[in-house]
Amino acid sequence: MTERVLLKNTANPDFHRIDACLAAEGYQGLTKALRKFSPEEIIQLVTDSKLRGRGGAGFATGLKWSFVPKETERPKYLCCNADEGEPGTFKDREIIEKDPHILIEGMAIAAYALGVETGYIYVRGEFDFGARRLEEAIREAYREGYLGKNIRASGFNFDLHVFRGAGAYICGEETALIESIEGKRGQPRLKPPFPAIEGLYGCPTVVNNVETLACIPHILLRGADWFKGIGPEDSPGTKLYCLSGHVRNPGVYELPMGIALRHLVEKHGGGTHSGKKIKAVIPGGVSAPMLPESDLDIDMDFASLAAAGTMLGSGGVIVMDETTCIVRVAMRTIGFFHHESCGKCTPCRDGLYWASKLLKRLEAGKGKKGDVEELERLCGNIFGNTFCPLGDGAAMALRAAIKHFRDEFVYHVEKGKCMVS
């Protein structure tokens, strides 16, 4: 059993209080950063650790930080993406609610490394409990001198605020998140320019996920080699995996990157809650293409899953047993993406409208000959033709469902009913 890192203190019901944190090793990573490292050395340390972003894309965190210009007259910003909205994902909430100070500490270290004086935590609006926990933790951190002016007498200033989203999945996309903090509709921007050059208020900005930032204090305290020693070489560290759906033991599991999906689902998850056979598993939130049961012997890391045509995404593992109708799953998933499309790009806005309509017809047993081919054509027209990955995720998820379970879609068309129920 690997050591718990990110969740090692979450069993302590008082750990959201700064007193409990300080009694452990709370804010020691920040203190060490301020006393012993230059900002450049911290960026180098994070680069050396090979930490990759935990929000979904898996981009190298140190590299992302290195893109921010060192010499600039403009202010710089740090945003934490706590807009956890990818269906099947509930890991960041665990940190926000139970160990908010590790996130604040991670942000303060990142801000010091990047030369940032103002940060925002963008929390999804529905996480009211978590947002209040964060606000209280921020007040405590100011009181104890870990936020504000001249932190730990280092001359470093950092102000941190909570910004509440208001129910838009798209704001989990970093440029939409930036637009949202600017007080605009959450519509993604065309990249480049990337946020590191022109982000919030047109200034250099870094957006990092909660889980990514929570790794930073541990890397500061234990070093890059320690972090690299966990999991596979090209994407090290522990990972928070979320198990849900038809699984006996749903929940958040902290395990090394690269653990086998079958082991995760069958050993940790206890297999299906019904005792029935597994039919398929979505490995990284509903944007990640599903894998049939025969493909579960795969490592849960960025490279292995990408090679199999899917992705680690947010680590949201959704298990489906043999009674699951894949057409219904596709209908629900595409219905979600259609609802959440921001409307900026025509292929996503209109393509998902049609795909959703077709899937509803199919699921209701009123499909027509050619519907499955039409769905595939729609996926082809959406994929790669939008500003942000929302449309791509929808198209990839639908394509995988049709690829692995085409007979179920055809059965719906030909027989006007479901094959499994």
Added chain:
Amino acid sequence: MSDLKAKIEETAGHFPSRRSAIMPALFLAQEQYGSITNDAMEEVADILGVPKVWIFEIANFYTMYNKEPVGKFHIQVCTNLSCMLREADGIVARLEEQIGVKTGETTADGMFTLSAVECLGSCGTAPMMQVNKTYYEDLTVEGIDEILKELREKAGNGGERRRHDANGGDRD
């Protein structure tokens, strides 16, 4: 200075641009008025000194701003994939039956509004729903009646009882 104006000014101080205070200001207005009416939007625009259309587009883009009044208890059931797999449809059906309205409607006495919503980030405790700001997790169809009874009692007493989650954290 009105109470609402004071609160909005405080949050506006967190940003270099007053436009950034629109979203928090709309939440504050919704808390005060129950929903985002045209008057509320105009008031927020006046306080922040920004064009009304900026307020309007935000209020209409984001789903958590209620443009219509909602009941005393806004019940929002997650029906996304993980909850769907754990029979969220049965939860919705039981709620419709017990409170006597269809999804998307409000009861005639203004007690309950029932909505089906997208993922609320609580998939490990599916099926789940949110009542006002509180998460109710690991739901069962039978347990729905008890929750509704509690809510009706709470409305009757006018008291705001605190609810404890499985991990001991308080949620009100």
